[in-house]
């Protein structure tokens with residue numbers, strides 16, 4: 001048996017088309033959503049993402065504002081820029097590309113963003129709102145994974161979901177979203193005992209460890225839905241956290257890398273920017289873009 005391919009690239013394109021339509025409707029009311037992306041330093045991979053975020057932002061009809069700062073920028077200068085963006089009514093969403101240079105306090109920087117403009121959903125207020133079931137800005141990658149899972153499975157209720165990885169940007173918010181959808185959720189990490197056996201019980205497996213080909217084919221429950229969040233650059237090109245070729249022989253459905261979760265992350269960033277713009281203008285949340 002070979003797994004159904006969950007085509008995140010195609011799903012993301014459809015989502016962006018839907019967003020573009022809603023942006024046009026807003027423009028008729030003289031509102032144009034604006035997204036500011038801040039990149040500190042010259043990490044080549046980060047530059048690629050920032051460029052592609054900017055292009056897709058413009059493609060859906062939003063305004064894109066890019067701020068590139070040298071790696072030696074002081075935290076004080078970065079905070080001053082964020083203050084200006086917080087106060088700028090043309091800016092509805094602010095994304096500060098992570099990781100930041102080592103001399104910066106990442107939490108302090110993120111928490112200086114206006115929570116209403118925090119389209120990454122990383123601000124402590126948004127994390128707390130998500131954890132307590134209040135209306136929040138939801139982190140883009142987990143939101144994209146949730147959309148793919150709902151599209152493929154319909155209901156997640158009662159399913160055994162295993163999230164491998166406990167980061168604040170993927171693992172923890174992913175677990176919160178799965179729990180909200182009434183899955184039974186386990187979070188595994190580097191100290192988890194018997195990870196292969198735990199995986200074999202998972203109807204839904206989310207791999208967000210950041211290690212190339214970490215999840216083996218014989219760890220997968222037959223028929224399981226596998227979501228691979230990994231983006232690992234190797235000599236063989238871009239690979240996920242799951243051994244895709246082996247896993248696809250066992251899984252019911254699986255996301256590829258590239259072309260799976262990655263494009264969904266950017267589409268959900270645009271979705272969050274639209275949501276933030278709607279809320280800033282007292283409009284109802286856009287249909288189908290919030291959990």
Ligand SMILES: Nc1nc(=O)c2c([nH]1)NC[C@@H]1CN(c3ccc(C(=O)N[C@@H](CCC(=O)O)C(=O)O)cc3)C=[N+]21
Pocket residue numbers: 046048049095096097098099120140231238257258259260261262263264265266
């Ligand atoms: N504040 C912040 N928010 C982020 O959302 C954020 C960040 N910092 N720092 C870096 C990571 C990484 N990230 C990706 C987005 C899209 C793809 C993506 O579209 N990947 C394509 C392949 C692109 C390629 O070939 O490199 C794919 O999987 O098909 C990957 C990775 C967002 N990040």
